[in-house]
Amino acid sequence: MNSSVSALPLSTRNCANETLTQRLPSSLELKQQLPLSPALSQQVAAHRQAVRAILNGEDSRLLVVVGPCSIHDPQSALEYASNLASLAAEVSDELLLVMRAYVEKPRTTVGWKGLAYDPRLDGSDDMAGGLTLSRELMREMLRLGLPIATELLQPMAAGYFDDLLSWVAIGARTTESQIHREMASGLGMPVGFKNGTDGGVGIACDAMRSAAHPHRHFGVDSQGHPAVIQTPGNPDTHLVLRGGHRGPNYDRQSVAQIRHDLQKLKIPARIMVDCSHANSGKDPLRQPAVFDEVLEQRLQGDSSLVGVMLESHLFEGCQPLSPTLRYGVSVTDGCLGWDATEQLLRKAARQLRNARQNIPASA
Template sequence: MSDAVLPGPEELRHAVPLPAATAGRIAAQRAEIAAVLDGVDDRLLVIAGPCSAHDPLATVDYARALAALAHAFDGELCVVLRAYLEKPRTRLGWPGLLLDPGLDDWCAGPAERITRPVADVRAGLPVGRRLLVELAELGLPLAYEFVEPMLAPYVADLVSWAAIGARTVESPTHRRLASALPMPVGCKNRADGDVRAAVDAVTVAGAGHSVVGVDAKGRAAVRRTGGNPYAHVVLRGGSPGTNYDAGSVAEALRLLESAGLPPRVVVDASHGNSGKDHTRQPGVAAALAAQVAGGQRGIVGVMLESFIHGGCQPPGADLAYGVSVTDACLGLDDTATVLAGLAEAVSARRGASELAVTR
């Protein structure tokens, strides 16, 4: 076996800098998302993008198209680009651009995996950071799932909304990480559908902790956090079934209120709520839009897995351009239709509120 020493976060930030103007915009976008979560901004948060960003060129092309859609619906929707460079795996599989930028380590056999060099992360860090900087400069806020807590300092300055996934939502390390992150964090329900674990994660993330990680130089360090006031639950369905229906949303909001937490949820139209069938995402989104139009303010956001073209393909040689290599995604045309429906729902909710005020 061999070891590879990683550069410190400060060294990487120096090599791949974030322009000051873009850093200022990211700070403003974090505040904007927080305002949506608080209900001060009555728009709907929509987090859309590929399951995993495996191809920087295609991801940038997708981001440009999504930015145009976001501009068209800016009055009703706060659109965030899903820019995930790490992938949690239930079994073996590609771990994401940050850890395996060549998309080759995932298919190595057990013996080869032990003996091959460990330079992939050293290569992936600058590749991934350069991609995030380029995406951030296009103007959309970025969403990111933090899988390897020790890698968070290398990219966190570029992220406006973060996720703690279904497989890590009960991890004390990830809950403490969420308390330290400087942006709103969505905590997904467990893969078996358990929502209480996500509610507990929000409670823990909201408290202060001593968090072990790396400092700017890459040295092991510990720091005290003040807690994250914008942690919230993400409903993503699970092995028993979906949880995007009105009853499931109401129950999740009740659990949050019982725990003394703000009653707000983001609902993922993919994963367990679509059975990982991308063609079902529009139907899930339409059901959520109906709840929003009917006045449900506890739904503060919707997640979509979306890329240039619909479907998915296995990682490997001769990849089709703009097609996901992990979960199947909606194509851009279907994404535009879904966004239009969600925007209409927000307009309807506003109209109902204005009518109630005038009575």
């Protein structure tokens, strides 16, 4: 057995493993550097209210969170956002399109953690630059008129973006985290909790019940100081189904059982289906089939299905990080291409429009 590490003098090991720190600007400083105009702040408030209205059944449109698995290239992300903004205006009578602007990525072991962590994609981890770039990029997307969605992975990073967001995801691996539940209870926008990686919804149900309550917890204030944070509780949480190790959970039988479980716990039955991950067997080209099945359930009267999520980029598939990257192709999970995404969303809007007008599906 190789014992060279344990044989090192203790002082040498401590020196070699010394933890280094680098100060970041506070969230307040970055917000002051890159502020939102009053008009954009009002736009965000209106978008949040539109999402709430869908969750509460006051707006019959379908909520669609759509965009790249992760953003790694600002230019291609803005081109995608421009395309989405144009489409959003055309289908706004039936669909509320929300731009998926994910700048943090959870890693099972190690790997690229997202634009906010490593904006140059080279392991230099310029997090100050990443936070600035991420905020600039989201602000440009807002100027296109789009609502913005992201997954909040690191609670300390949330304050750099929270004023820009209309919808937030808490991922399958963090839904169980008390820290994320406390954070969600203080967010001023709707939050979707994903089911656990095993496919069960019990953990997400616990998370929604926890986030609905006020909390006092340790945290950091807007000036970067340690603080006791008091939250009011978030009434606008909902469940996101993403499948699990045992397979998909968007089929009629699964949704009916989950709806029953939510009602038994007196949790509002408002469900979004993530068309990717285990629900598509990690095949991005299967996302339209998942979407179509969810839409069919809605058309047959299941009002608990309030939304869907799609991973989509300019071009389909994915690619590993390398010095020569293909433009508009994901560097994390595989995505549906824009042409297929546009076709899918136009078809969905047409089907919903026809159903509202009692036009036969074959028309």
